[in-house]
Amino acid sequence: MTGKQAKRMIGVGTAVAPLLAPYALAAAGAARGAWDARKAARLGIAADQLGAYAGPGGALHARLSRVAETLTELESSTTHATDGATAFVADTRPRLADLAVAVRAAEQMPTARRRTAYKAIGHELDRIEIDLLTHLGVATG
Structure with missing residues (x-):
């Protein structure tokens, strides 16, 4: 050229x-x-x-939010509102608040520790979601 x-x-x-x-x-x-x-x-x-769900813990915060919304729907549902479901909602709400605090705390950790913490929080959310689906009458296999 x-x-x-x-x-x-x-x-x-x-x-x-x-x-x-x-x-x-x-x-x-x-x-x-x-x-x-x-x-x-x-x-x-x-x-x-x-x-609202940006950052390293955004996906977990989104999951926590969706589970909290579903708990509210379960609580107000006339079809699924049993004594067991009401007790489950009462027991799970404080646990979700604790998990949200854990996600925010893990955001300040070094990457390796943050990944480990997020994995543990994810497993706990998996268990809560399975219990929630059970109370909603959905077979989780």
Whole structure:
């Protein structure tokens, strides 16, 4: 490539760049929107709630939130509101609060310890979710 060809390419680039910039920005915005929608779907939340569940513990906070919402639905349900379900809700709410505190505390830990803590919290949430599904009448196998 000669100097003359390089100057010509730079000239064409400076003339074309302002014309293509809005399309590039629109494409970048669309890509970011699709990425956010995919991440929100993976977490099981709406895309507008994604900012509330950001950070290393975001996925666990989202799970905790969804379990708390389901506990409220179980408590207010006329079909599944048994004495056992009411006791389960009363016992589980403080446990969810403790797990939320544990997630926030683990966010300050070094990476290896944080992963271990998150794994333990995830296993505890798995157990709570299985019990919740049992009270909702869903066979978990």
